[in-house]
Amino acid sequence: MGKDIHSYVTFLLLICILLFSFETIEASKRILSFELIYRHSPRSPVYNPNLTDSQCFEESLRLSEDRFLQPNNVESMLVGHEITTIRPPIICYQTLYMVFVTIGTGNGTIGYHLNLDTGSHLSWTQCKPCINCYVQNEPYFNPLQSPSFVDISCSDQNPCPQSYYHCINSCCHYHIVYIDGSHTSGTLSKDNFGFHSSHGDHLEFIEGLVFGCSHDTHLIGDNHGYPSGLMALGLAEESFAKQLINHGSQGRFSYCLPPIGSNSISFLRFGSNIVQRGSVQTTPIVPIQGVFLYFITLNDISIGNKRLGFEPGMFARKPNGSGGFYVDSGAFITHLITPAFERVKKELRDHFRHKKLVEVDPQRYMTDLKICWLFQPSYESLMPSMTLHLQGAQMHIMWRQLFLIRRDKGIFCFAMLPQDSSSVLGAYQQANTRFTFDLLQSQLAFNPENCEHDSQP
Incomplete structure (x- = not known):
């Protein structure tokens, strides 16, 4: 009798182990993805077909700015419960x-x-x-x-x-x-x-x-x-x-954003549904107590082949909670802390002055961006790229993600803005790069990709 009970208990334990193993295997095989619905795309429930690409840009820019009206440190804002x-x-x-x-x-x-x-x-x-x-x-x-x-x-x-x-x-x-x-x-x-x-x-x-x-x-x-x-x-x-x-996510999620204005479909992917192709670089994610953003370490910036040589700590997180550099797909464009933005703006101004392009007043053209120039024939050959020198990696931003082209007004503008408290890599500059966030390894991987081809779940 005792042996029968022991055998029965052993049998039940084996069944439980097999069921648990099956569930674990099934979870690891699960492939999850979400379609990313850009608010100005035809698939969006708030799509307005009457807006031009330029109007969508300016509207997104103005409304995105409210993301930066925020306290620097969540811990300092706790009041009671x-x-x-x-x-x-x-x-x-x-x-x-x-x-x-x-x-x-x-x-x-x-x-x-x-x-x-x-x-x-x-x-x-x-x-x-x-x-x-x-x-x-x-x-x-x-x-x-x-x-x-x-x-x-x-x-x-x-x-x-x-x-x-x-x-x-x-x-x-x-x-x-x-x-x-x-x-x-x-x-x-x-x-x-x-x-x-x-x-x-x-x-x-x-x-x-x-x-x-x-x-x-x-x-x-x-x-x-x-x-x-x-x-x-x-x-x-x-x-x-x-x-x-x-x-089944393996602690990883990934997205590849098509250029703003594209109607291509893209997906938020998890786990084994993530495929990284080509040259993949990684940089550590820097966890900060009480803050849920994905901070990474930015050391310096280059415009074209010229490294600007920012002093150490320019983009570092400060003891008062300000500073730092984080990746945010909800921010429309990249913001640089004000002293860094002014240095980059000066370098661009010198670059285009040397190329004999004419600088114009952005307000005259009804844009919230800070510096613009008139087109010249074959202007594309005059455009510089930008490199973000991260910890252990170099992120290259091509000129099409660096500037807003306003063909209707005959101008182009630098598509970044200054920000007093911190720096953020926004969606406009993230286009055509796959970003993969690994929460278990605390690292961000990225690689160039044509994100308009990311159309299958």
């Missing part, structure tokens, strides 16, 4: 890309367009019951209709997962206040998410992902009904980037 994030207000027109996901199971399954943000810690959508919700075109998520939905519970013995959540009535709550007065609050929850897989329209479902179920959200400005929330890919443990490590 509230946390003011280092991110801007969450308004559709202030982000460049959205993704489409489903949340819930059964009759509670709803599809949502979410803003994509590589600098946020918590993904969220608006949920019923709504104490105060902004108007969105997609239905509010109803937790009662999704059998798989659960609130994340807490107690004195079982605290909330991070210090910036607080335990109320045995549930973990969040309250995020943004710099312009926008805010969102709700309960930390779990449910199943559906993503487009590598098999076309087929959805891949992942169980039990942590997200925020917001019941009280106020946004400054009009978002025109989209998006329905946020997908966070920052460095926090509860961001999707970290959570998907356990679901």
